[in-house]
Amino acid sequence: MTKRVLSYVRRLFKNPSITKSDLYGSMGDFIQAEEQQRFCAKCPGITLCKYKGLRWSISVKKIFRRQIIVAEVGNCVNRQREKRQRETEQLIRASKIPEAMKRCTFGTFITAGDPMIRTAKGLAMASVEDGASLILGGGTGVGKTHLAIAMVQKTVSRGKAALFVPVVDLLDEIRSGYNEGTADAIQQVVKDADCVALDDLGAQRSTSWVSERLFSVIDARYRSGKQTIITTNACSMSQLEKMLGERGQRIVSRLAEMAQPLFIKARDFRTRKNVQQRLPVGK
Numbered sequence: 001m002t003k004r005v006l007s008y009v010r011r012l013f014k015n016p017s018i019t020k021s022d023l024y025g026s027m028g029d030f031i032q033a034e035e036q037q038r039f040c041a042k043c044p045g046i047t048l049c050k051y052k053g054l055r056w057s058i059s060v061k062k063i064f065r066r067q068i069i070v071a072e073v074g075n076c077v078n079r080q081r082e083k084r085q086r087e088t089e090q091l092i093r094a095s096k097i098p099e100a101m102k103r104c105t106f107g108t109f110i111t112a113g114d115p116m117i118r119t120a121k122g123l124a125m126a127s128v129e130d131g132a133s134l135i136l137g138g139g140t141g142v143g144k145t146h147l148a149i150a151m152v153q154k155t156v157s158r159g160k161a162a163l164f165v166p167v168v169d170l171l172d173e174i175r176s177g178y179n180e181g182t183a184d185a186i187q188q189v190v191k192d193a194d195c196v197a198l199d200d201l202g203a204q205r206s207t208s209w210v211s212e213r214l215f216s217v218i219d220a221r222y223r224s225g226k227q228t229i230i231t232t233n234a235c236s237m238s239q240l241e242k243m244l245g246e247r248g249q250r251i252v253s254r255l256a257e258m259a260q261p262l263f264i265k266a267r268d269f270r271t272r273k274n275v276q277q278r279l280p281v282g283k
Ligand SMILES: Nc1ncnc2c1ncn2[C@@H]1O[C@H](COP(=O)(O)OP(=O)(O)O)[C@@H](O)[C@H]1O
Pocket: 104, 108, 109, 110, 111, 117, 138, 139, 140, 141, 142, 143, 144, 145, 146, 147, 231, 269, 270
């Protein structure tokens, strides 16, 4: 048995001079690794795996400046992939994207040759890549929310904690959270996430309480430098400032510093005739 293990290890590292004394740890572990490779070569998939995705493997380690060969158990590539997928699914559930809006991806966002819409999509895609913050402004139906959701979904698929948060819902949750003792925790989640999309900033009634809460959240995002995506019906930063009430000026000055604004001038997607003609029947 030891002979078979030795010749396997020598072949593995293309080194015929490896001896038994180079093998560190229990010989049983090496035997297990040698035996398992034949099973794994014809991998039947994770559900039929008799090792349940646990994989003994042999590798070289350095301890006290000496190279040793060890046999260790870990997750095989299939089990790792499954684990990542499970984690991603959990993140998607936690990202709070309503079921009906999961269809909003970059793939389903049509530019139909409109340069402004093309720029918006390009900027949104680039921001996912470099983690930059973005303000998407403009009239109703130009695709701001669609792009924000697409960004969150893409970020989540990369294993990051990203949240889609309609501002009106956030404020409602904080308000009702005071009774249930969850108000602080809700705000903390929004402050801590790797990426947050605050949808429809400025659509809420701007009482001084609202203005204060929004400042607190945006200021925390500003200070941590974490990616923040804002959508708003405002068509300029000064209009947004007015919509945000008492703290408007301070909120907008933070936003101007941390995020690139793009005010989309286009017609409502639902009434864009040339786009409608390109849509498959039934959409
Ligand atoms: N360029 C586009 N391609 C595909 N669907 C779009 C596009 N722009 C908007 N939509 C769709 O039109 C509807 C309104 O868009 P939405 O993103 O909610 O607009 P906004 O947030 O700017 O008011 C949504 O159903 C959205 O999926």
